[in-house]
Structure formats: C-alpha cells, structure tokens
Amino acid sequence: MNFEFSDEQNMLREQAGAFLRDNCSMSVVRNILTSDEPFDRGLWQKIVEMGWTATAIPEQYGGLGLSYLELCVIAEELGRVVAPVPFSSSVYLATEAVLVYGSEEQKGKWLPMLAEGSVIGCFATAEQAGHAASNKTGCSVGANGLSGTKIAVVDGDLADFAIVTASEGDSVSQYLVDLNGSGVERQTVDTIDPSRSHANLVFSGADATLLGNAGAGWDQVAVIHDRAAVLFAWEQVGGSKTALDMAKDYAMERYAFGRPIAGYQAIKHKLANIYVKTTLAESNSYYGAWALSTNAPELPLAAATARVAGIQAYHFATAENIQTHGGMGFTWEFDCQFLYRRAKLLAMTIGGELTWQKKLVAALRTAA
Amino acid sequence: MDFNDTAAEAEFRAEVSTWLEANVPAEKEFAGMTPLERAKFWQKRKYDAGWACLRWPKEFGGRDASVVEQVIFNEEEAKHDVEPAVFAIGHGMCGPTMIAWATDEQNRRYMPKIASGEEVWCQLFSEPAGGSDLAALRTSAVRDGDDWIVNGQKIWTSGAQHSDYGILVVRTDPTVPKHQGLSYFFLDMKSPGVEVKPIKQISGDAGFNEVYFTDVRIPDAQRLGAVGQGWQVALTTLMNERASIGGGGSGRGIVNCTRLVELFEKVNLDGSAAIEDGAVQAKLADWYVKEAGLKFVGYRSMSAMSRGDVPGPENSIGKLVAAPMRQEMSTFALDLLEGAGAIWDKELSEAAGLYQMGYMAAPGGRIAGGTDEIMANIIAERVLGLPQDVRLDKGIPFTEVPTSASS
Numbered sequence: 224m225n226f227e228f229s230d231e232q233n234m235l236r237e238q239a240g241a242f243l244r245d246n247c248s249m250s251v252v253r254n255i256l257t258s259d260e261p262f263d264r265g266l267w268q269k270i271v272e273m274g275w276t277a278t279a280i281p282e283q284y285g286g287l288g289l290s291y292l293e294l295c296v297i298a299e300e301l302g303r304v305v306a307p308v309p310f311s312s313s314v315y316l317a318t319e320a321v322l323v324y325g326s327e328e329q330k331g332k333w334l335p336m337l338a339e340g341s342v343i344g345c346f347a348t349a350e351q352a353g354h355a356a357s358n359k360t361g362c363s364v365g366a367n368g369l370s371g372t373k374i375a376v377v378d379g380d381l382a383d384f385a386i387v388t389a390s391e392g393d394s395v396s397q398y399l400v401d402l403n404g405s406g407v408e409r410q411t412v413d414t415i416d417p418s419r420s421h422a423n424l425v426f427s428g429a430d431a432t433l434l435g436n437a438g439a440g441w442d443q444v445a446v447i448h449d450r451a452a453v454l455f456a457w458e459q460v461g462g463s464k465t466a467l468d469m470a471k472d473y474a475m476e477r478y479a480f481g482r483p484i485a486g487y488q489a490i491k492h493k494l495a496n497i498y499v500k501t502t503l504a505e506s507n508s509y510y511g512a513w514a515l516s517t518n519a520p521e522l523p524l525a526a527a528t529a530r531v532a533g534i535q536a537y538h539f540a541t542a543e544n545i546q547t548h549g550g551m552g553f554t555w556e557f558d559c560q561f562l563y564r565r566a567k568l569l570a571m572t573i574g575g576e577l578t579w580q581k582k583l584v585a586a587l588r589t590a591a
Numbered sequence: 592m593d594f595n596d597t598a599a600e601a602e603f604r605a606e607v608s609t610w611l612e613a614n615v616p617a618e619k620e621f622a623g624m625t626p627l628e629r630a631k632f633w634q635k636r637k638y639d640a641g642w643a644c645l646r647w648p649k650e651f652g653g654r655d656a657s658v659v660e661q662v663i664f665n666e667e668e669a670k671h672d673v674e675p676a677v678f679a680i681g682h683g684m685c686g687p688t689m690i691a692w693a694t695d696e697q698n699r700r701y702m703p704k705i706a707s708g709e710e711v712w713c714q715l716f717s718e719p720a721g722g723s724d725l726a727a728l729r730t731s732a733v734r735d736g737d738d739w740i741v742n743g744q745k746i747w748t749s750g751a752q753h754s755d756y757g758i759l760v761v762r763t764d765p766t767v768p769k770h771q772g773l774s775y776f777f778l779d780m781k782s783p784g785v786e787v788k789p790i791k792q793i794s795g796d797a798g799f800n801e802v803y804f805t806d807v808r809i810p811d812a813q814r815l816g817a818v819g820q821g822w823q824v825a826l827t828t829l830m831n832e833r834a835s836i837g838g839g840g841s842g843r844g845i846v847n848c849t850r851l852v853e854l855f856e857k858v859n860l861d862g863s864a865a866i867e868d869g870a871v872q873a874k875l876a877d878w879y880v881k882e883a884g885l886k887f888v889g890y891r892s893m894s895a896m897s898r899g900d901v902p903g904p905e906n907s908i909g910k911l912v913a914a915p916m917r918q919e920m921s922t923f924a925l926d927l928l929e930g931a932g933a934i935w936d937k938e939l940s941e942a943a944g945l946y947q948m949g950y951m952a953a954p955g956g957r958i959a960g961g962t963d964e965i966m967a968n969i970i971a972e973r974v975l976g977l978p979q980d981v982r983l984d985k986g987i988p989f990t991e992v993p994t995s996a997s998s
C-alpha cells in the first residue's frame with residue numbers, strides 16, 4: 224500500500240503548476256469570458272506542445288503512454304487556474320471514448336491527431352432538460368445519416384468531431400461524427416460559464432460512424448463518465464483549493480471592527496469547512512485516481528464517490544469564497560465569479576449531484 | 592500510488608487473519624465475564640501471541656511493526672466483534688506519551704503491562720475550570736522533598752473507575768502565564784488521597800468520573816518533562832488523541848455506512864426497501880463520501896507517517912467530520928424506524944439497539960477529545976494559519992486571568 228503520488232508525478236505537478244501560473248492568470252480567464260473567442264488558442268497550443276493531450280494515449284497511437292495518475296495531476300492544475308481550454312471535452316471524454324470503444328481503424332485515425340492536438344473532440348448526450356440517459360433519445364441514424372439536435376455541447380462550436388448518442392431503430396448507440404462535414408450546424412449558446420464555450424449541434428443527414436457496440440450507447444456513456452468523473456473531480460479539487468486560497472488571502476487583508484476578518488470564528492470556521500470538504504474530495508479522488516489507473520473493479524464506486532465529493536466541495540468553496548469577500552465578491556471586477564461559474568458548470572456536465580448520488584448507492588449495493 | 596497490498600503486506604494480512612480466525616474467543620469462552628474482563632481476556636491473548644500495540648518497540652511489549660502493519664491488523668480485527676475500547680486511552684495516548692517522555696527503565700516497567708491490558712490507564716486532564724481551555728486547569732502540585740503533593744479535582748475522566756494508572760497535568764506555578772506553569776506526571780490510581788466518583792451520562796452509562804485529589808503524593812521520578820514543561824508534554828498526548836480518535840469506526844458495533852445499507856435494505860418505505868428511495872440515497876451517498884474520504888485521509892497520513900512524519904493538526908479533520916456524521920446517521924435511522932425506533936431494548940430493537948445507543952452517545956462524541964468548535968479552530972489556526980481568537984489571558988499571570996468566579 225502506498226497512497227502518494229510518485230516523485231516524478233509530483234515534479235510534473237510543479238512544472239504544470241508553474242507553467243499555468245505564468246500562462247493562465249485569472250486575466251486570461253477574464254479575456255475569454257468577456258470576448259467572443261471560444262477558448263484561449265495560444266494557451267491551448269502550448270498545452271499541446273507540452274504533450275498534455277497525449278498523456279494517457281498509448282505510444283503506438285502517438286501518445287506518451289503515461290498513466291492516468293499523470294493525467295489526474297494535470298487535471299488538478301488545470302482546475303486550479305480555471306483554464307479556458309477544451310481539455311476536458313477532448314481529453315477526458317472524446318479521447319477516452321475512442322480509446323475504450325474505437326475500432327483499430329478509428330483508434331489509428333483519431334488518437335494520433337488527438338495526441339498532437341490537431342483535432343479537438345467533444346461529447347454530446349443531452350437533448351432536453353434532465354439527465355440525458357433517462358430521457359428519450361431524439362437523435363437518430365437512418366439511411367440518410369444522423370439527424371436531430373444535441374444541446375449545450377461543451378466545446379461543440381470549436382471541436383472537430385463529436386461522440387454522439389443516437390438511436391437506430393429501437394437501440395441507442397454511440398457514433399463518431401465529423402463536425403466539419405456536411406449536415407452539421409453549430410449554434411453557439413450563452414451559458415453560465417462563458418469561459419468554456421457551448422453550442423447546440425443540429426444534425427441533418429450528417430455522416431456518423433458507429434463507435435463501439437450497436438445498442439450499447441448508454442452503457443458506454445456510463446463507462447466513459449465513470450472514467451471522466453475522476454478527472455473532473457481532480458479539476459474540482461484544484462478549483463476548491465484556489466477558492467480557499469483566495470478566501471484566506473482576502474480574509475487576512477480585510478479589516479472590520481479593528482482586526483482582520485480572518486480572526487473571527489464565523490469566518491475561521493467557514494474556511495475550516497472549505498478545507499474539510501476539499502480534503503475529503505481530494506482523498507476520495509486519490510482513490511478514484513488509483514481505480515482509474517489500474518482499471519480496478521472498484522472504479523464505479525470510486526468514481527461516484529470522488530464525483531459527489533468534488534461537486535460538493537467546489538460549490539461550497541466558491542459560494543463561501545464570495546461570502547468571505549462581502550460586496551467585493553459580488554462584483555464583476557473581482558475574480559470570485561470565475562470559480563463560482565466553473566464550479567456549477569463542472570457539476571452539471573457528465574451528470575449532476577443527484578445522478579451521481581444514485582450511482583454511488585447503486586455501486587455500494589453491488590459491493591455489499 | 593497503490594491501494595492494494597504489496598506481496599509482503601498481503602502475506603502479513605493473511606497471517607493476521609488466520610491468527611484472528613483461530614483465536615478470537617468464541618462467545619462461550621467469555622461466559623460470565625463483565626465487559627472489562629472480556630476486554631482484558633482478549634487483550635492478554637493478543638499480547639501473549641505478540642499482537643498487542645504492534646508499533647511499540649518489542650522491549651516495551653510491542654512488535655516493532657510498521658504503521659501499515661498496525662492498520663492492517665486493525666482492519667482485520669474490525670471484522671470480528673471484539674471492541675478494545677477500554678484500552679483506547681492507554682494504547683492511543685498514554686503509551687505514546689510515555690514512549691516519548693519517560694525513561695527506558697520506566698517504559699520497560701510500565702509499557703508491557705499497558706500492552707497486555709493487565710494495567711488500564713486513564714487521562715486526567717479536564718477539570719471543572721479547564722475543558723476546551725485545558726491550560727486553565729487549577730489542580731495544584733507543590734514540591735515536598737522527592738515528592739509532589741497534589742490537591743484539586745479532575746472531571747470527565749473516562750475509565751478512572753477501573754484504571755490502575757493515570758496521566759495527569761497539574762499547575763506547579765500559578766504566578767506565571769497559564770501555559771508556563773504546568774507540569775505533567777503519571778501516577779498510581781491507588782495512591783492514598785485519590786477518590787473516584789462515577790458520573791452518570793445521558794446514555795445511562797457511567798463511563799466517566801470525577802477524580803478528587805487530597806494531599807496525594809507523587810514521586811518526582813514520575814514527572815514527564817521538566818517542571819513547567821507540562822503543556823508541551825500534553826501536546827504529545829493530544830496529537831496522539833487526534834490521530835487515534837480520528838475517523839476509525841469500521842467495527843460492527845458502530846453506526847456506519849455498512850450498517851446503514853443493511854438497515855435501508857431491510858426497512859420498508861412506501862412499498863419498497865428504503866434504499867430505493869431517492870432522498871434516502873442522497874443522504875447515504877453524502878455520508879459515504881465522508882466515511883470513505885476519512886478512510887483515505889487516514890491512509891494518506893499513514894503514508895506520511897511511514898516516511899517518519901508525526902501526526903499533525905490536519906488529523907483533527909477525522910473527529911470533526913465523523914462525530915457530527917454519526918449523530919446525523921443515528922438520528923436518521925431512528926426517523927426511518929418511526930415508532931419502533933423509540934424502543935431501546937437489546938432484545939427488541941433493530942440491530943440490538945445500535946441506533947438508539949448511537950443517538951444517545953453521539954453528543955458525547957462531539958465533545959470528548961476536543962469539541963467540534965475547538966477542532967474547527969485548530970484547523971483554522973494551525974492548518975490554515977488564520978489568526979488566533981481574541982484572548983484576555985495572554986501574557987498575564989494565571990492568578991490574574993478572569994474566570995466565571997471573578998466575573
């Protein structure tokens with residue numbers, strides 16, 4: 224038993240952290256949030272050059288063939304700086320889907336491009352309000368290709384391809400769709416976190432090739448979501464830590480009634496609670512990281528636990544960070560909003576708190 | 592990172608598990624014993640086979656084992672219905688403090704008997720005027736030749752009624768600021784002038800006591816640390832207290848998620864098992880997040896300890912999370928049982944009264960070993976580095992500190 228990252232992994236963390244502090248300050252996030260640019264292309268290019276998009280892709284497909292532990296380390300650092308790049312869509316979701324379910328041909332075609340960052344992928348499941356897998360799937364594949372609409376697809380307006388759930392006859396499968404081909408219309412939509420762009424994807428006879436097994440669409444989504452949940456959780460842990468640091472720094476500086484507000488128990492205990500929730504999320508994410516990196520049978524339970532903890536910690540940390548800042552925290556000028564927005568965005572993508580609480584209990588019952 | 596046992600750990604676990612299977616006493620071996628006798632019987636058996644206080648040096652009754660091995664042993668032992676709670680204070684706090692501060696000779700005399708359970712120890716810290724504010728304690732010790740003469744009163748002393756020895760913090764100089772005037776001793780609980788009076792708790796048990804000291808003589812040789820250094824020695828005890836009280840709780844006798852899953856599968860709510868209900872699932876998931884999170888916090892601090900780190904203030908998180916959670920869990924279980932939940936009777940109650948006991952014991956868990964509020968303060972001040980509360984007792988002689996009596 225050993226519950227720590229290796230020295231090499233910790234070195235990667237330091238390098239990644241230093242790079243992102245230099246290249247992704249909160250003003251970078253603000254620029255994307257307030258401009259029409261869907262993501263920070265310069266930052267993305269550097270991320271690609273450092274090989275982060277290639278991290279867990281096997282060497283035979285042009286990747287670095289590192290473990291998921293390295294990817295977790297990178298995820299935490301990206302989460303810390305609220306990075307305005309399509310990393311989660313392309314790496315945690317699209318790359319994983321191709322890696323796990325792609326045919327040899329699909330892997331040979333897409334993985335090298337994903338690794339070198341020449342294409343960006345996204346993952347499209349939702350069509351209406353509520354948990355996608357419990358809703359009726361309107362997108363369908365027929366003789367004329369794929370038709371229907373996916374809503375709020377993260378990075379849908381900038382991605383090169385999408386992994387789409389659609390029905391064919393009675394059964395739902397996953398398809399790989401080239402978004403630059405014909406029969407695809409992208410409608411950028413406003414969201415609560417404009418530092419990550421979103422689009423509705425309208426398909427009318429788009430080319431769609433089956434990914435994985437016919438009829439296994441939602442099962443595959445569940446597997447990919449379990450894997451991605453661990454990586455999302457690390458982003459949430461990183462973001463929670465930033466919120467705690469921000470709240471702490473402000474509380475130490477801000478005076479009220481003759482002393483820093485950090486000296487009042489209501490504030491001290493609030494920050495202690497952020498620390499507690501963040502630490503629980505982090506520790507659960509350790510276990511998730513291990514389960515993901517070893518493909519352990521415990522992954523569904525480990526992923527759901529990390530996910531629920533991550534959602535709760537990040538929301539709590541960012542809401543209480545604003546509270547600690549008083550009126551300043553509620554202003555457009557201050558950076559608290561970026562974390563608060565991202566916390567909610569990450570909580571909704573790949574299924575919300577209630578969905579994952581239910582998954583957690585289902586996994587717990589299976590384990591019992 | 593590897594959450595699986597290494598080959599050596601797996602072998603160790605198998606050895607432990609085999610030994611436990613063969614040696615955990617069958618119920619009939621315990622026939623006619625009081626809970627204390629049962630605990631001592633089991634502890635002695637472990638000790639004789641070299642399975643007591645694994646991390647302590649062999650010459651002090653331990654096994655020179657690693658932290659990981661201790662954890663493996665605890666995990667395996669928790670699968671059996673043998674709760675060694677009686678020894679929690681001796682093994683978790685008194686022992687480690689002795690190892691850190693007593694002489695080798697003293698440790699060779701006292702430690703093996705702590706390990707074997709033959710001698711039970713208690714912690715004489717809290718006083719009527721010194722609970723959260725422990726350093727405000729007033730029990731005094733005055734030097735008299737080779738002895739000290741102790742007068743005063745301790746309170747809330749768990750297990751004093753059956754303890755052979757105790758660790759004790761007293762005031763040896765009231766004229767200096769409060770933390771500087773304390774000294775630390777261990778003493779024989781049968782010393783003349785020690786009087787133990789049980790206090791009945793809300794749960795009906797009398798697990799803790801008042802302990803009165805009237806001209807009790809303690810040899811100076813039983814002082815741990817220098818005169819006036821008592822607070823530093825006490826911190827050794829408190830650090831170990833946090834690490835040992837922590838999250839824990841995987842045993843059968845404790846309200847935890849495993850027990851709750853059993854309960855929710857069994858109790859019917861609106862025509863199906865309660866566990867099918869969304870509201871029940873949301874609560875269970877939230878508790879599991881905490882329980883699992885604490886387990887992995889523990890694993891991580893174990894890895895740190897394997898590298899030689901000492902348990903730090905971040906271990907306060909265990910108690911701060913677990914104690915209120917146990918209260919919530921028991922409260923919810925009783926709600927779910929509805930009318931039947933009111934019955935508290937080992938024969939009639941669900942799970943032999945586990946949830947009723949859990950409910951009535953939970954408030955104590957949030958107070959013992961540092962209250963929720965004090966734990967949150969420790970995290971805020973010692974982990975996050977936030978300023979201390981405003982204090983009116985700093986830098987002035989203890990005798991001038993305001994008290995309830997002076998207000």
Ligand SMILES: Cc1cc2nc3c(=O)[nH]c(=O)nc-3n(C[C@H](O)[C@H](O)[C@H](O)COP(=O)(O)OP(=O)(O)OC[C@H]3O[C@@H](n4cnc5c(N)ncnc54)[C@H](O)[C@@H]3O)c2cc1C
Pocket residue numbers: 488680713714715716717719721722723724746747748749750799955956958959960961962963964965968980
């Ligand atoms: C079951 C049980 C077993 C125990 N066993 C032992 C034992 O074996 N040995 C031993 O020495 N002691 C023991 N104790 C005592 C325990 O350590 C104290 O009860 C505890 O430290 C609280 O002290 P107090 O009871 O004096 O409460 P107080 O200190 O009077 O606290 C009352 C309330 O005020 C709050 N409070 C106090 N100071 C602050 C502050 N600075 N900021 C915010 N809130 C504050 C507390 O959180 C609490 O809510 C035991 C207690 C219990 C309940």
